[in-house]
Amino acid sequence: MNPANYVLLSALLFSIGAIGVLVRRNAIIVFMSVELMLNAANLAFVAFARMNGNLDGQVVAFFVMVVAAAEVVVGLAIIVTIFRTRRSASIDEPNLLKY
Amino acid sequence: MTGGEVGTGEAIVFWVSGTLAVIGALGMVISRKAVHSALFIALTMVNLAILYVANAAPFLGMVQIIVYTGAVMMLFLFVLMVVGVDSSDSLIETIKGQRVAGLLLGIGFSILLVAGIGNGLMETSSVGLDAANAAQGGNVEGLAALMFGPYLIAFEVTAALLITAAMGAMILTHRERWMPRRTQRELSQERFASGGHPGQLPPPGVYARHNAVDTPALLPDGSTSDLSIPEPLRAREDVRDVDQADIEEVRQLSAGSSSTEGEDR
Amino acid sequence: MTEIIPAEGIFGLLWVLIALPAAGAVILLFGGRRTNSWGPYLGVLTVVGSAVLGVLMLLAMMDQPAEERTVIQNVYDWVFVGSFQASFALQLDQLSMVFVLLITIVGALIHIYSLGYMSHDPDRRKFFGYLNLFVAAMLILVLANNYLLLYVGWEGVGLASYLLIGFWQQKPTAAAAAKKAFIINRVGDVGLSLAIMLIFVTFGSITFQDVFGQASEASEGTLTAIGLLLLLAAAGKSAQFPLQAWLLDAMEGPTPVSALIHAATMVTAGVYLIARSNAIYDAAAWAATAVVVVGLITIFMGAIIGSAKDDIKKSLAGSTMSQIGYMVFAAGLGPIGYVFAIFHLLTHGVFKAGLFLGAGSVMHGMNDNVNMRRYGALKGVMVITFITFMAGYLAIIGIPPFSGFWSKDEIIHAAFERNWVIGAAAILAAGITGFYMTRMIAMTFFGKKRWEDDAHPHESPAVMTIPLIILAIGSTFLGMALLFWGNIEEWLEPVVGYESVPTPLPTFFYIVVTLVVVIIGAIIGWVMYARKDVPVEAPRGNALTRAARQDLYGDAVNDLLVVEPTYRTAQALTTFDTKAVDGFVNWTATFVGDLARRLRRSQSGFARSYALSMVGGALIVALALILVRL
Numbered sequence: 006m007n008p009a010n011y012v013l014l015s016a017l018l019f020s021i022g023a024i025g026v027l028v029r030r031n032a033i034i035v036f037m038s039v040e041l042m043l044n045a046a047n048l049a050f051v052a053f054a055r056m057n058g059n060l061d062g063q064v065v066a067f068f069v070m071v072v073a074a075a076e077v078v079v080g081l082a083i084i085v086t087i088f089r090t091r092r093s094a095s096i097d098e099p100n101l102l103k104y
Numbered sequence: 105m106t107g108g109e110v111g112t113g114e115a116i117v118f119w120v121s122g123t124l125a126v127i128g129a130l131g132m133v134i135s136r137k138a139v140h141s142a143l144f145i146a147l148t149m150v151n152l153a154i155l156y157v158a159n160a161a162p163f164l165g166m167v168q169i170i171v172y173t174g175a176v177m178m179l180f181l182f183v184l185m186v187v188g189v190d191s192s193d194s195l196i197e198t199i200k201g202q203r204v205a206g207l208l209l210g211i212g213f214s215i216l217l218v219a220g221i222g223n224g225l226m227e228t229s230s231v232g233l234d235a236a237n238a239a240q241g242g243n244v245e246g247l248a249a250l251m252f253g254p255y256l257i258a259f260e261v262t263a264a265l266l267i268t269a270a271m272g273a274m275i276l277t278h279r280e281r282w283m284p285r286r287t288q289r290e291l292s293q294e295r296f297a298s299g300g301h302p303g304q305l306p307p308p309g310v311y312a313r314h315n316a317v318d319t320p321a322l323l324p325d326g327s328t329s330d331l332s333i334p335e336p337l338r339a340r341e342d343v344r345d346v347d348q349a350d351i352e353e354v355r356q357l358s359a360g361s362s363s364t365e366g367e368d369r
Numbered sequence: 370m371t372e373i374i375p376a377e378g379i380f381g382l383l384w385v386l387i388a389l390p391a392a393g394a395v396i397l398l399f400g401g402r403r404t405n406s407w408g409p410y411l412g413v414l415t416v417v418g419s420a421v422l423g424v425l426m427l428l429a430m431m432d433q434p435a436e437e438r439t440v441i442q443n444v445y446d447w448v449f450v451g452s453f454q455a456s457f458a459l460q461l462d463q464l465s466m467v468f469v470l471l472i473t474i475v476g477a478l479i480h481i482y483s484l485g486y487m488s489h490d491p492d493r494r495k496f497f498g499y500l501n502l503f504v505a506a507m508l509i510l511v512l513a514n515n516y517l518l519l520y521v522g523w524e525g526v527g528l529a530s531y532l533l534i535g536f537w538q539q540k541p542t543a544a545a546a547a548k549k550a551f552i553i554n555r556v557g558d559v560g561l562s563l564a565i566m567l568i569f570v571t572f573g574s575i576t577f578q579d580v581f582g583q584a585s586e587a588s589e590g591t592l593t594a595i596g597l598l599l600l601l602a603a604a605g606k607s608a609q610f611p612l613q614a615w616l617l618d619a620m621e622g623p624t625p626v627s628a629l630i631h632a633a634t635m636v637t638a639g640v641y642l643i644a645r646s647n648a649i650y651d652a653a654a655w656a657a658t659a660v661v662v663v664g665l666i667t668i669f670m671g672a673i674i675g676s677a678k679d680d681i682k683k684s685l686a687g688s689t690m691s692q693i694g695y696m697v698f699a700a701g702l703g704p705i706g707y708v709f710a711i712f713h714l715l716t717h718g719v720f721k722a723g724l725f726l727g728a729g730s731v732m733h734g735m736n737d738n739v740n741m742r743r744y745g746a747l748k749g750v751m752v753i754t755f756i757t758f759m760a761g762y763l764a765i766i767g768i769p770p771f772s773g774f775w776s777k778d779e780i781i782h783a784a785f786e787r788n789w790v791i792g793a794a795a796i797l798a799a800g801i802t803g804f805y806m807t808r809m810i811a812m813t814f815f816g817k818k819r820w821e822d823d824a825h826p827h828e829s830p831a832v833m834t835i836p837l838i839i840l841a842i843g844s845t846f847l848g849m850a851l852l853f854w855g856n857i858e859e860w861l862e863p864v865v866g867y868e869s870v871p872t873p874l875p876t877f878f879y880i881v882v883t884l885v886v887v888i889i890g891a892i893i894g895w896v897m898y899a900r901k902d903v904p905v906e907a908p909r910g911n912a913l914t915r916a917a918r919q920d921l922y923g924d925a926v927n928d929l930l931v932v933e934p935t936y937r938t939a940q941a942l943t944t945f946d947t948k949a950v951d952g953f954v955n956w957t958a959t960f961v962g963d964l965a966r967r968l969r970r971s972q973s974g975f976a977r978s979y980a981l982s983m984v985g986g987a988l989i990v991a992l993a994l995i996l997v998r999l
Contacts, residue, residue, distance in 0.1 A: 006115040007226060008230040009222075009228065010118060011155065013218055013221055013222070014125070016217035018125065018126065019213075019217065020213050021126070021129040021130060022129065023209075024133060024210035025133040026977075026984075027209070027981055028133070028197070028202070028206045031138055033138055034135075034138060034141050037142065037180060038133065040145065044152055047152070048152055048156075051159045051164060052159060055160055055233055056231065058231025058232060058233060058235060060236050063243075064247060064250045068255075068258055068262055071262045071265070072262060074176055074269075077176050077179060077180070078270060078272070078273045079269050081179060081273075082272065082273035082276040083276060085276075088186065089279075096976045096977065099976075100973065100975055102974045103974030104974075199975055202978065209985055209988060213988050216995065217991070
């Protein structure tokens with residue numbers, strides 16, 4: 006088996022995450038799909054680190070994890086705040102950018 | 105499981121974990137209830153941690169489980185509790201053509217990526233991380249050497265980012281208290297003032313001698329509580345009679361326990 | 370050839386001739402109301418000063434031998450661009466000397482007359498400022514030593530004419546007349562600019578000395594073109610056919626203006642130009658012929674128009690047009706005629722100014738009424754005016770020994786030296802001149818009173834009659850003085866050249882025939898207007914009379930050929946601008962608006978739609994990247 010299979014798996018997970026962002030209406034599920042995309046990227050980094058023989062990919066994956074964690078914190082805080090005022094967690098609800 | 109080439113064991117791990125990861129991802133996208141989605145993605149993340157370990161990144165795999173699955177997904181679940189675990193998405197799409205377009209684009213994107221990767225990466229060889237891991241005396245030491253060496257600035261900046269994120273979350277979710285906090289006394293007074301039932305409805309089996317649904321519970325004075333029978337059974341008059349011996353026992357218990365009323369709670 | 374003497378002695382003050390009236394103009398026009406009280410007197414003094422200087426320079430010039438009478442004074446190095454050089458340099462020779470005297474002396478007399486004529490006008494300080502401006506510009510014109518400086522003077526007199534015709538600017542007719550004069554003049558000015566350009570290209574210089582020295586070396590085609598362009602300029606300035614329509618309207622200006630500018634001096638600038646450029650016309654026979662034809666047509670046009678006008682000033686204007694036609698006609702005859710063109714210019718300047726000032730005096734006495742049908746029997750009431758007017762009358766119709774006789778007969782004689790047909794035409798025109806001038810004096814001074822009820826005709830004050838008397842003396846004696854005592858032919862010959870060709874019949878014959886024709890014309894005029902009663906309402910008249918009242922349809926032709934097409938073009942362009950240009954611009958705006966309205970709908974506000982477009986975009990970018998590498 007080819008180590009590149011990991012990258013293929015990562016691509017597949019990434020696409021599934023993208024579809025999730027597009028078709029789900031619940032804000033938290035959309036957020037989870039974004040997390041899935043980040044994880045897929047992490048997998049790709051780790052696979053590349055293994056393929057190239059140095060640990061840079063793993064370091065980057067580590068930083069991605071940190072940043073994703075921070076992003077989750079702030080993102081969920083925003084969702085909670087919006088939920089408090091609108092009492093709905095649908096991302097179709099705040100459409101103030103409408104013409 | 106280190107080294108450049110993929111051995112048989114690793115191949116098996118890959119196929120099993122990979123398949124489970126994909127199933128988890130699909131499950132997350134398709135689930136109706138939000139909690140189910142959270143659990144599915146937790147499954148995916150655990151499988152990804154296994155794959156990390158298979159790729160000679162044990163530290164990362166552990167961090168994935170501890171931080172990602174353990175902290176981040178739990179955070180998601182907490183927010184789901186705030187938002188409402190019962191809430192489920194209606195699966196009817198309100199934006200016209202969004203679902204079709206989304207599916208098409210997503211599938212197209214995947215085909216593109218797969219084609220690109222397949223074209224580029226299939227002939228490459230893999231070096232493996234034996235040497236890199238051994239260079240500093242272990243995977244963690246190797247990562248540390250890189251992180252506090254060339255990637256030091258990124259490390260510091262990411263630390264600042266974390267602090268900022270934490271502060272941001274605190275500020276965003278802070279709710280200013282405009283009125284003094286209502287004490288427990290005030291809360292219970294409100295509860296009773298409206299005239300509704302003061303406490304929880306008695307579940308079936310309070311002072312119950314039986315745990316059957318159609319057997320009413322006994323109140324302290326020996327009378328039966330109709331409220332402990334579910335509505336449909338009450339409506340059908342499908343209520344069983346209570347044993348007299350049980351009623352006597354209850355009366356005794358309540359008479360005896362009247363002096364010790366306050367302690368139980 | 371003539372030598373150039375340096376500008377020493379009295380000639381060193383050549384620039385002062387121009388500087389005095391120029392300073393007067395500046396002080397009066399920029400000084401404002403502070404100069405109102407003494408302004409007019411300053412205006413008079415500057416021109417009188419220039420006149421005195423001019424006379425002194427004449428005396429000095431007469432002391433010089435005939436070959437050494439050209440003075441050139443370089444005042445200022447003006448335009449020096451590559452090979453194009455034009456200095457502000459003044460050339461005083463015999464030709465410009467006579468013009469200087471005419472302009473300053475007649476100008477001074479008219480300035481003095483204006484003190485009386487404009488005494489009731491609140492803007493008279495401005496009037497004198499403009500008059501001084503005119504005198505300065507006209508002096509630049511005749512004293513220039515190169516074509517560019519001449520053009521400066523040319524434009525300057527055009528400007529002064531505009532300002533003075535429209536002096537009573539609150540009258541719409543005056544403003545329109547000023548505009549008309551300026552615009553028609555402009556057409557002529559185009560001719561002059563093109564001529565100067567062509568001269569520079571051909572000769573490499575525009576100084577008179579250089580151009581006339583090399584005139585014979587250029588090709589005849591080029592010289593003909595230059596000559597025709599200069600003729601166009603002269604026709605514009607001198608109101609010759611086809612640019613004559615403005616002169617009659619120019620009578621809207623005050624009478625001193627009509628006298629000075631549109632009789633004596635500005636309208637003669639065209640004749641000066643042709644006479645000065647004699648070297649070019651001598652070498653281009655076709656251009657000279659064109660000059661003769663234009664002059665001849667204008668002689669008859671002016672005479673016919675003047676015969677039918679009831680407005681005394683307009684009748685005199687027609688007469689001016691005709692007399693200048695004589696001058697242009699003579700100038701076109703070549704060396705046999707240049708001298709007499711200038712001679713007639715000088716005598717005409719004096720007697721026509723006298724006639725105009727006399728008309729002004731009559732108008733002053735008749736409450737500014739110009740209609741001759743309302744005059745009649747004024748000879749007893751305004752005696753000095755009557756006598757001076759008669760002097761001018763006899764001069765213009767050419768009765769010996771008055772000045773006009775000598776100059777006009779020389780022209781007729783020169784015409785016969787060339788060709789008996791044009792000579793006969795000139796004699797006929799002289800007869801018509803006799804007719805219309807007799808008509809004028811008959812209607813004005815003789816016959817029965819036809820005054821309006823509020824008219825109290827009286828003689829004008831001395832400040833107005835003294836210039837009349839001086840000009841009448843000139844009308845009487847100037848001709849003989851210039852011909853016999855001044856030897857005008859010899860005087861001008863070094864500059865313009867003079868020839869005399871023998872005529873088939875003796876000179877005496879032509880004089881007699883001319884006199885007879887003139888007297889017949891005068892008798893006809895007398896009989897029609899002094900013997901018969903002049904109706905107060907103008908009778909319908911025959912077709913020629915009606916045509917003459919309409920200026921021989923000159924305005925109608927201009928309207929048809931120039932005004933209407935220009936108007937239509939302007940309207941077409943405006944419509945194009947509004948419909949096509951504006952329409953296009955507005956269409957662009959509405960198009961953008963419509964497009965925006967349609968595109969706006971893509972902003973649905975749904976985050977998922979935006980995410981969809983983001984994924985789509987990422988897809989395209991990834992596709993591009995991958996395809997490039999495949």
